[in-house]
Amino acid sequence: MATKEPINDPMLDPITGELRVIAPGHTFKSVTEKLSGIVLTSHTPLGWWGGFLLAGGGVTLLTVAVTWLFLRGTGIWAITQPVAWGFAIINFVWWIGIGHAGTLISAILLLFKQSWRNSINRFAEAMTIFAVVCAGMFPLIHTGRPWLGYWLFPLPFTMDVWPQFRSPLLWDVFAVSTYATISVVFWYIGMVPDLATLRDNAKSKFGQFFYGVIALGWRGSVRHWVRYETASLLLSGLSTPLVLSVHTVISFDFAVALLPGWHTTIFPPYFVAGAVYSGFAMVLTLAIPIRKFYHLEDIVTIRHIDNMGKVMLVTGGIVAYGYGMEVFMAWYSASHWEYFMMWNRMFGPMGWSYWVLITCNIALPQLMWLRKFRTNVALMFIMSFIVNTGMWFERFVIIVTSLTRDYLPSSWGTYNATRWDYATFIGTLGLFTFLFFLFIRFLPMIPMSELRILLPQAKIHPKDEPLPEAGD
Secondary structure, eight states: OOOOOOOOOTTBOTTTOOBOSSOTTOOHHHHHHHHHHHHHOSOOOHHHHHHHHHHHHHHHHHHHHHHHHHHHOGGGSSOOSSOOSOHHHHHHHHHHHHHHHHHIIIIIHHHTTOGGGGGTHHHHHHHHHHHHHHHHHHHHHHTSOGGGGGGGSOOOOTTOOOOOTTOHHHHHHHHHHHHHHHHHHHHHHHHHHHHHHHHHHOOSHHHHHHHHHHTTTOOOOHHHHHHHHHHHHHHHHHHHHHHHHHHHHHHHHHHTSOSTTTOOTTHHHHHHHHHHHHHHHHHHHHHHHHHHHTTOTTTSOHHHHHHHHHHHHHHHHHHHHHHHHHHHHHHHTOOHHHHHHHHHHHHSTTHHHHHHHHIIIIIGGGGGGSHHHHTOHHHHHHHHHHHHHHHHHHHHIIIIIHHHSOSOGGGOOOOOOOHHHHHHHHHHHHHHHHHHHHHHHHSOSSOHHHHHTTSGGGSOOTTTSOOOOTTO
16 A cells, blocks of 8 residues: 655645645744845845836836926827827726736735735735826826816816716726725735834834834734724725726726727626736736845745736636637627627737737636646746736737727728837836835835734644633
8 A cells, every 4th residue: 555755845734735825944033034134134235226226217218208298298109090099098007907916915815814915915015006106197197288187086176177077087087096095005004013013123213213103103012903903804895896896997998988899898807807817917027036036935935926826827717708708799799890890800900919919818828727837936927927918918909909990991090109108108117116126125025914923833722822711
């Protein structure tokens, strides 16, 4: 009779054989020292400086592009008739989608008590906020008069100029501002215990003062923890519907239009799934180099990468279903225009972009069905880039190919992005990365307080250590 081989890999649970969420051997002290040391050290790695300066170059490029835009107007972009929405809206929808994974990991996985989220939720939340910053910029500058952006808010103007509530632009403002507000509050509240840890471990007077102020007087008393847990659950409850509502509202920008390829009821779920898909891909893009650079392989483990690969498989499957339903409805609706729209997407002048998205979003991600692929860090890093590229092209296909050829051949046109379109997009990538570099240098990117809960020492062992009787 064959005997079961003992498990020698320390990253595998000896009982279940599953990948561990955190490597064995850690204590409360080691977790605190390792994670707080990244922030409190006076030595800033050269690699950080290199990346920071590169990202700063992107911010400079964005500043130049936006300044020129304000001086010359939106005519420097390629937007014209019939493509009145170009890179600006493509980038807006793409960035909002990127942010979704942070809210999903923070809120929904918290409500479902998924402990593996504890190592990645903090920088996923930061990713959400920085992505929303990049996204929120586009509707504002796309108006051509950003100094009048406050007109989009319901302010009691003396001129009696009220927002146009039937405008999708206004829906975007309400959806994104709500999303940004809840995300920032959730992110900050979750950091308070760790900020107090940084305050207590800081050696410099400035560090003690700075982290002491933003720690809001946290002392770790039972009362503080009870209120912290209550606030976290309440914010999770508020954030969870936002995961669904924000991108649903964004999808209405298109779904309410009577344009072939846009006027479809499948857009809300299809957009939400695509947002989570690209969001998790971006989490992988960030997490993999960070764990390597800061030697966090024992905290952000293969289990996290494997689980994120599984989530991407599920959401990628929903996205594939959405693509399939678009093709089916183009045929089943018996609408000449819908049929032509789909043919144009596949084989028209810009058909190459459709096949890029199919390759990146459906064909290549099927490799993630293989466990060996999901647990290979380098391959998953490459896959995260592929999926993010594919999701950007998805927005390109929806917006550009539908607008270039609508009902009337007399109104057909084409679209060629200008160097200012590319400069603005690359600039937002620089802004996102710039903010992220600041975040990982000055704030705890992994929640120490939540990570300590995963340690064996945090578990109560009633047989070994009986609770004291009343009166003891």
